[in-house]
Amino acid sequence: MKVFSDDQVAAIHEAALSMLENQGMKVLSADARVRYAKAGASVDETSQMVRLDRGLVASALATTPKEVTLHSVDPERHVPLSPDALRSPRPQVRPTSWIRRAAGARGRSRIFAI
Numbered sequence: 001m002k003v004f005s006d007d008q009v010a011a012i013h014e015a016a017l018s019m020l021e022n023q024g025m026k027v028l029s030a031d032a033r034v035r036y037a038k039a040g041a042s043v044d045e046t047s048q049m050v051r052l053d054r055g056l057v058a059s060a061l062a063t064t065p066k067e068v069t070l071h072s073v074d075p076e077r078h079v080p081l082s083p084d085a086l087r088s089p090r091p092q093v094r095p096t097s098w099i100r101r102a103a104g105a106r107g108r109s110r111i112f113a114i
Contacts, residue, residue: 017054024051 004012024042027033027050037043039060042051067082 017057020052020057021054022051024049026050 036050070079
């Protein structure tokens, strides 16, 4: 199942590249800004803005793995992420483990089948 057409994916990618190249992103972590600069990004320390040119993004994407797995304590809950894995590992709605929310509260989350 394809959520987006090839043209839509290309348009989203182009918009992201344009945003990263022209507008940039504010990076609050000084360590992260140093790492971006070492990788070849344009970093403005005064505004904390980091801009990535298309070539830098393309070279980073060329070295990323095509498949990764999100690992859980329970191996039955591992979630493979790959180009053809746009689905929930289990096709039903079910409660998952407790998660911490930003405010420190605890609550339930749910996984829904796609």
